[in-house]
Amino acid sequence: MRQATVYIDSEALQYNLNRVKQLAPTAKIVSMVKANAYGHGVKDCLGALNATDAFGVACLAEALEIRALGYQQPITLIEGIFSADEMISVLENNLEVVVHHQPQLTWLRAHKKHYIDKGLKVWVKLNSGMNRLGFKVAEIIEVIQSLKAEGFTCVLAMHFANADADHHPLNQQQKDQFLQVKAACEPILASCCNSAAIFKWPELNFDFVRPGIMLYGASPFADRSVAELDIKPVMSFTAEIIALNHIQAGESVGYGSTFVSKNEMDIAIVSIGYGDGYPRAFPQQNYVSIHGQMTAIIGRVAMDMIAIDVTGLDAPLGTVVELWGKDRLVDDVAAANGTIGYELLCRMSARPIRKKL
Numbered sequence: 392m393r394q395a396t397v398y399i400d401s402e403a404l405q406y407n408l409n410r411v412k413q414l415a416p417t418a419k420i421v422s423m424v425k426a427n428a429y430g431h432g433v434k435d436c437l438g439a440l441n442a443t444d445a446f447g448v449a450c451l452a453e454a455l456e457i458r459a460l461g462y463q464q465p466i467t468l469i470e471g472i473f474s475a476d477e478m479i480s481v482l483e484n485n486l487e488v489v490v491h492h493q494p495q496l497t498w499l500r501a502h503k504k505h506y507i508d509k510g511l512k513v514w515v516k517l518n519s520g521m522n523r524l525g526f527k528v529a530e531i532i533e534v535i536q537s538l539k540a541e542g543f544t545c546v547l548a549m550h551f552a553n554a555d556a557d558h559h560p561l562n563q564q565q566k567d568q569f570l571q572v573k574a575a576c577e578p579i580l581a582s583c584c585n586s587a588a589i590f591k592w593p594e595l596n597f598d599f600v601r602p603g604i605m606l607y608g609a610s611p612f613a614d615r616s617v618a619e620l621d622i623k624p625v626m627s628f629t630a631e632i633i634a635l636n637h638i639q640a641g642e643s644v645g646y647g648s649t650f651v652s653k654n655e656m657d658i659a660i661v662s663i664g665y666g667d668g669y670p671r672a673f674p675q676q677n678y679v680s681i682h683g684q685m686t687a688i689i690g691r692v693a694m695d696m697i698a699i700d701v702t703g704l705d706a707p708l709g710t711v712v713e714l715w716g717k718d719r720l721v722d723d724v725a726a727a728n729g730t731i732g733y734e735l736l737c738r739m740s741a742r743p744i745r746k747k748l
């Protein structure tokens with residue numbers, strides 16, 4: 392059987408959740424499990440995250456999957472609902488909505504009594520300069536004040552555009568606007584921290600923090616490793632050597648014959664490719680790990696296979712190769728591919744076998 396495998400380490404997930412608790416001891420934790428728990432598989436992650444206070448997802452379908460698995464924690468739809476009819480499921484499943492534009496307010500108000508009676512909070516989104524979702528400062532104060540007057544419990548919510556960057560000027564603007572609105576709407580619940588902000592700005596933890604990537608043990612920062620942040624990779628992505636070749640100087644390997652050997656070498660073929668979610672475009676040299684030893688990928692990544700250099704290594708047929716995990720960090724694979732760990736994790740395909748550790 393083809394052995395391309397994704398292992399989910401539940402202990403690492405729990406460890407990372409505890410790190411959030413250490414960093415934000417007074418805030419409730421909304422664990423972000425959108426995009427199938429950042430590609431890790433919701434059903435394999437929710438058990439380890441059971442101590443979380445709530446979940447955050449991007450749409451109704453993701454919330455319904457969590458309810459179908461039997462988890463009863465509050466769930467926030469971080470983009471709110473996309474059409475009026477979704478309010479029925481929201482109420483049936485005790486989901487909390489973000490509101491970021493006027494039509495969503497109308498859809499919510501149409502079910503005002505039912506929503507309030509269920510004790511559900513409304514997350515009102517501030518656009519403080521990211522310019523994706525939300526009401527601008529002047530409008531949001533009015534929106535929150537009228538929602539409160541109607542009996543809704545509101546959470547002022549915001550998302551940073553540059554929490555991973557130390558000196559971006561927008562950070563101060565976003566903080567100032569958030570604090571201004573918060574002050575104008577007191578008493579009000581508040582939430583603005585994703586993973587990077589949880590690490591950097593403990594003073595902004597407020598009532599709810601919304602960690603995503605740190606739960607999965609990848610770094611939100613380009614220049615701070617998971618070891619520095621004291622978080623542990625949750626996903627190990629592995630495959631096996633399925634063929635060995637000895638090639639002479641001048642021979643090429645793989646599609647396009649982009650790699651031409653300068654010397655005699657031993658190469659191994661590993662059963663992994665872009666059909667599994669492993670990225671094909673590597674602007675920089677990329678590596679895999681064999682028992683902790685980094686080994687170069689040679690030639691192009693194909694749909695189902697890659698070739699690696701095993702010259703001088705003890706790597707017989709069946710050897711397990713780590714594409715990313717504890718030794719070869721997903722953040723480093725992403726950097727070699729000109730992207731971020733988030734993207735590689737989220738675009739895992741359904742093909743690899745999934746196992747829980």
Ligand SMILES: Cc1ncc(COP(=O)(O)O)c(C=O)c1O
Binds near residue numbers: 584587
């Ligand atoms: C609104 C919101 N909050 C929190 C998060 C979690 O961010 P991170 O994965 O960087 O912790 C996201 C992720 O995109 C988000 O969109």
